[in-house]
Amino acid sequence: MDALIQAFGLVFDPSVLVVILLSAVFGMFVGAMPGLTATMATALLVPVTFFMPPIPALGAIVTATAMAIFAGDIPAAMLRMPGTPASAAYADESYEMTKKGQLNLNMGVNLVFSVAGGLVGVVVLIAAAPALAEVAINFSSFEYFWLACLGLTCAVFLTNADAVKGFLSLFLGLLLATVGIDPSAGFPRFTFGEVELMQGINFIATMIGMFAVSELLRGAVTVRDAGHVVVQQVGDMFRGLGAVWRRYWFNFLRGSVIGTVIGALPGAGADIAAWISYAVSKRFSKEPEKFGTGHVEGIVDSTSANNSALGGAWIPALVFGIPGDSITAIVIGVLYMKNMNPGPTVFTENPQLIYSVFLIFILANLIMLPLGWAAIKSARQMLRTPRNLLLPCILLFCIVGSFAMTNSLYGVVLMLVMGLFGWFLEEHGIPVAPLILGLVLGEMLEQTFVQSMIKADGHYLEFFARPIAGVLGVATLLIWGVMLARGIMRSARR
Amino acid sequence: MSAPRSSALARRTLLAASGGLLALPALGQARFPNRPVQMVVPWGAGGGTDATARIVAAMLERRLGQPFNVVNRTGGSGVVGHSAIATAAPDGYTIGMITVEITMMHWQGLTQLNPESYTPLALMNSDPPGVQVKHDSPFQDIKALADAIKSRPAGTFKASGTGQGGIWHLALVGWLQAMGLKGDHVRWVPSNGAAPAMQELAAGGVDIVTCSVPEARAMIDAGRAKALAIMAPERNPMFASVPTLNETLGINYSVGAWRGIAAPKGLPAEVAGVLVPALKAVFDDQEFKTFMTQRGFGMIYADPQGFARFMAEGDRAMGEAMRGAGLARG
Amino acid sequence: MRLNDALLGAILLGFAGWVWWMTTFFPAFPGQDYGPNLFPRILACGIALCGAMLVLRGLRQRAPLVAVDGWMRDPAKLVSFLLIPGATLFYVLASDRLGFIPTAFAILLALALWFRARPLVALPVAAGVTLAVHWFFSGLMRVPLPRGLMDPLL
Numbered sequence: 001m002d003a004l005i006q007a008f009g010l011v012f013d014p015s016v017l018v019v020i021l022l023s024a025v026f027g028m029f030v031g032a033m034p035g036l037t038a039t040m041a042t043a044l045l046v047p048v049t050f051f052m053p054p055i056p057a058l059g060a061i062v063t064a065t066a067m068a069i070f071a072g073d074i075p076a077a078m079l080r081m082p083g084t085p086a087s088a089a090y091a092d093e094s095y096e097m098t099k100k101g102q103l104n105l106n107m108g109v110n111l112v113f114s115v116a117g118g119l120v121g122v123v124v125l126i127a128a129a130p131a132l133a134e135v136a137i138n139f140s141s142f143e144y145f146w147l148a149c150l151g152l153t154c155a156v157f158l159t160n161a162d163a164v165k166g167f168l169s170l171f172l173g174l175l176l177a178t179v180g181i182d183p184s185a186g187f188p189r190f191t192f193g194e195v196e197l198m199q200g201i202n203f204i205a206t207m208i209g210m211f212a213v214s215e216l217l218r219g220a221v222t223v224r225d226a227g228h229v230v231v232q233q234v235g236d237m238f239r240g241l242g243a244v245w246r247r248y249w250f251n252f253l254r255g256s257v258i259g260t261v262i263g264a265l266p267g268a269g270a271d272i273a274a275w276i277s278y279a280v281s282k283r284f285s286k287e288p289e290k291f292g293t294g295h296v297e298g299i300v301d302s303t304s305a306n307n308s309a310l311g312g313a314w315i316p317a318l319v320f321g322i323p324g325d326s327i328t329a330i331v332i333g334v335l336y337m338k339n340m341n342p343g344p345t346v347f348t349e350n351p352q353l354i355y356s357v358f359l360i361f362i363l364a365n366l367i368m369l370p371l372g373w374a375a376i377k378s379a380r381q382m383l384r385t386p387r388n389l390l391l392p393c394i395l396l397f398c399i400v401g402s403f404a405m406t407n408s409l410y411g412v413v414l415m416l417v418m419g420l421f422g423w424f425l426e427e428h429g430i431p432v433a434p435l436i437l438g439l440v441l442g443e444m445l446e447q448t449f450v451q452s453m454i455k456a457d458g459h460y461l462e463f464f465a466r467p468i469a470g471v472l473g474v475a476t477l478l479i480w481g482v483m484l485a486r487g488i489m490r491s492a493r494r
Numbered sequence: 495m496s497a498p499r500s501s502a503l504a505r506r507t508l509l510a511a512s513g514g515l516l517a518l519p520a521l522g523q524a525r526f527p528n529r530p531v532q533m534v535v536p537w538g539a540g541g542g543t544d545a546t547a548r549i550v551a552a553m554l555e556r557r558l559g560q561p562f563n564v565v566n567r568t569g570g571s572g573v574v575g576h577s578a579i580a581t582a583a584p585d586g587y588t589i590g591m592i593t594v595e596i597t598m599m600h601w602q603g604l605t606q607l608n609p610e611s612y613t614p615l616a617l618m619n620s621d622p623p624g625v626q627v628k629h630d631s632p633f634q635d636i637k638a639l640a641d642a643i644k645s646r647p648a649g650t651f652k653a654s655g656t657g658q659g660g661i662w663h664l665a666l667v668g669w670l671q672a673m674g675l676k677g678d679h680v681r682w683v684p685s686n687g688a689a690p691a692m693q694e695l696a697a698g699g700v701d702i703v704t705c706s707v708p709e710a711r712a713m714i715d716a717g718r719a720k721a722l723a724i725m726a727p728e729r730n731p732m733f734a735s736v737p738t739l740n741e742t743l744g745i746n747y748s749v750g751a752w753r754g755i756a757a758p759k760g761l762p763a764e765v766a767g768v769l770v771p772a773l774k775a776v777f778d779d780q781e782f783k784t785f786m787t788q789r790g791f792g793m794i795y796a797d798p799q800g801f802a803r804f805m806a807e808g809d810r811a812m813g814e815a816m817r818g819a820g821l822a823r824g
Numbered sequence: 825m826r827l828n829d830a831l832l833g834a835i836l837l838g839f840a841g842w843v844w845w846m847t848t849f850f851p852a853f854p855g856q857d858y859g860p861n862l863f864p865r866i867l868a869c870g871i872a873l874c875g876a877m878l879v880l881r882g883l884r885q886r887a888p889l890v891a892v893d894g895w896m897r898d899p900a901k902l903v904s905f906l907l908i909p910g911a912t913l914f915y916v917l918a919s920d921r922l923g924f925i926p927t928a929f930a931i932l933l934a935l936a937l938w939f940r941a942r943p944l945v946a947l948p949v950a951a952g953v954t955l956a957v958h959w960f961f962s963g964l965m966r967v968p969l970p971r972g973l974m975d976p977l978l
Contacts, residue, residue: 140699168874175867182860186658199569220904388939404967416912563966
């Protein structure tokens with residue numbers, strides 16, 4: 001109880017509120033600009049939050065991402081350009097609705113169901129995380145080894161790309177994680193005598209490269225020809241919403257729950273949550289033939305899902321230190337930088353921090369309603385921001401941000417290399433998300449493996465000796481078996 | 495506090511006004527420091543070394559009237575930060591906090607750097623390792639634990655606290671050797687620092703953690719772990735109930751994770767002449783004392799010559815211990 | 825730009841071999857069969873396997889060895905693309921000597937002008953953003969941004 005009161009004090013500090021408000025505006029803008037993603041918003045925020053106390057730092061990230069995921073719906077509806085990948089699943093549907101003259105209702109549905117879906121995700125987070133932490137306090141290296149395996153498996157399982165490329169990306173990420181001092185003998189691997197490489201591949205600089213610089217590379221090609229966009233003004237967006245609520249409340253619940261669960265699975269975030277819940281909506285709809293013609297039903301499902309995924313993704317991040325999506329992958333980095341290693345101990349040692357995150361989540365979703373309204377109303381002006389000025393500025397933020405992460409040019413060089421590499425991978429249809437997850441979890445995987453082997457005196461069966469480790473291990477092996485069997489069957493059929 | 499700052503400001507304006515032509519000779523003559531100083535820390539923000547460096551920096555800033563900016567250069571088991579300090583220009587505008595690892599890394603073959611690569615300025619702190627067990631461990635005092643370790647075969651017990659060949663690993667090795675056992679009688683489980691090791695301890699993954707008591711404090715306060723002893727000549731006033739190895743086992747073994755301030759080799763004497771007294775004054779300041787005591791950090795001061803001797807002595811001892819434990823390389 | 829799967833796979837096979845070769849220089853840890861080389865070797869095998877599958881797939885597809893996108897043949901667009909890594913490299917090479925402020929200002933101005941911003945807009949934006957970023961990171965956050973030429977003035 002004490003911790004809760006403390007958390008209120010921490011969050012409702014004027015300076016924290018100012019940070020939250022500013023990052024909300026920042027998130028809205030980044031989300032609404034096509035080509036700037038929510039992950040990019042987080043990656044660019046980290047250097048700024050790096051020097052803040054933990055609460056405003058986390059507040060800035062939570063708020064900015066929640067806003068960005070919603071704001072991505074705005075250009076999707078107006079221009080058929082999803083502002084973030086999380087809105088891609090229903091961008092066509094949304095644009096069709098606008099073409100039918102239902103822009104007002106469209107924006108109202110996107111805003112209100114984003115807020116409501118976000119709140120569902122928070123409620124699940126609040127209910128599930130502390131309970132899971134109680135269990136996780138007894139986790140040793142065996143359990144964490146299997147959790148890391150499960151997380152990495154999910155990452156490949158859930159990507160839309162084909163399995164070979166998913167695995168390839170994962171292996172490359174894991175290999176990048178081995179650069180630097182190794183966890184078993186303290187030997188520097190793949191450093192080529194470079195002192196800077198002994199610190200390993202800096203993860204934030206890599207993220208900035210892969211998510212921001214690669215996007216800039218794609219954007220740079222078209223920016224000289226980009227004209228100003230013209231969009232219509234939105235009117236009263238709340239009319240007719242009541243009817244949608246009454247008719248599709250079950251879609252909303254289903255979308256939010258699917259979103260939260262997918263968010264909580266490592267490696268899959270808001271974008272995949274939206275794709276899956278849109279597909280589920282269509283599959284179980286009474287009028288599937290209307291999908292694709294500007295039908296509101298699928299939008300309700302998926303716009304709720306992508307916002308609820310945000311809260312869900314924090315569950316494994318806070319409890320196990322395993323990211324639920326690429327945004328929480330960055331959050332884990334931030335927590336480590338603040339010396340608050342995510343894991344069950346945070347719940348006992350810093351409960352006020354956990355409660356503060358919960359409060360910020362609720363707050364962020366509540367202020368999304370007025371701020372989202374304002375963003376929709378000013379979308380015309382926002383979408384006219386000249387990209388030829390925006391692009392150079394973002395590049396400068398990337399450079400300074402990466403520099404600040406390592407306090408040396410190593411960060412900048414790494415960002416550039418990873419930006420080009422990320423661009424190259426995406427050109428070949430190789431997804432970047434598994435690589436990032438591999439980079440984040442690689443050290444945990446190897447470290448817990450080595451620790452477990454030493455503790456077990458080299459007996460592999462010890463990996464199944466503890467009850468929870470046994471369950472997790474068997475589950476992991478089962479999933480691998482299923483994946484393998486499916487692959488063999490598929491190639492046999494060919 | 496305002497007097498030195500405003501005079502520094504005036505000097506800066508003067509300098510700017512005097513233009514580029516005069517700037518170089520003027521810089522040479524102007525009293526150090528006349529622009530912000532970087533204090534490099536080889537370890538991450540939020541940890542013990544970072545916290546100590548930050549308070550030293552804040553207090554230097556107040557005394558010398560220029561910003562002292564703490565810059566974290568982390569990774570590579572400390573190699574990255576230590577080499578950033580050693581390779582910076584020796585003009586006094588880059589100094590850093592060096593730690594016990596500088597006497598260890600070169601034995602492991604991780605770097606060429608050793609204590610000779612720096613201009614030592616002041617030793618500020620040293621923390622002895624403790625011996626921690628789980629709260630419901632069958633061994634409730636250090637005597638029982640030591641007897642059990644001796645009577646069971648090698649490899650029965652597992653310990654953790656830091657990476658392979660880290661300072662807390664050597665603390666364990668030294669303790670075992672002092673008891674007449676081999677350095678690997680208790681198997682070392684490498685971890686990513688003290689906090690994850692304490693989590694392993696609480697989860698029942700390892701039997702012993704030999705990190706410093708301040709690092710184990712959170713778990714001890716939460717009632718999940720217990721400190722049985724510290725490897726130091728005397729008790730820590732902050733944890734007065736924890737006995738020393740000497741008074742319980744009669745083993746006079748002590749080792750410590752120390753931290754001190756150093757500059758790159760070849761620092762001009764007049765710059766050192768500013769920094770050394772300032773650091774001594776910081777160490778004697780009541781505010782510094784209060785901060786260190788509250789955190790449970792041990793305080794020990796040595797002037798440049800004393801610090802150099804201290805490091806040379808430690809370097810030799812570490813070399814011996816690491817060769818004995820088979821951790822030295824190259 | 826898109827390499828044929830077979831070519832990409834072949835590169836990956838070579839890369840995996842190189843990784844394996846590198847691991848032969850890692851020391852073994854006395855008394856245990858899992859040392860620093862275990863994980864990189866497993867990963868090298870994984871990458872090699874993926875590479876082999878891509879080679880097989882690529883041979884079946886008969887796509888061109890390298891497919892070049894249309895924009896790469898347009899010199900102006902190619903320059904736009906190369907300006908992003910070019911500007912970053914410029915920062916890496918020049919920032920220590922010139923200092924953050926001149927380098928950042930030059931990058932912003934050059935890029936904005938090439939991207940067809942009006943000079944009257946680009947100039948104040950470049951100057952304003954440079955100073956704002958410097959104030960925020962160097963002043964508030966105390967990031968050691970290089971001082972360079974501006975050293976006597978700051």
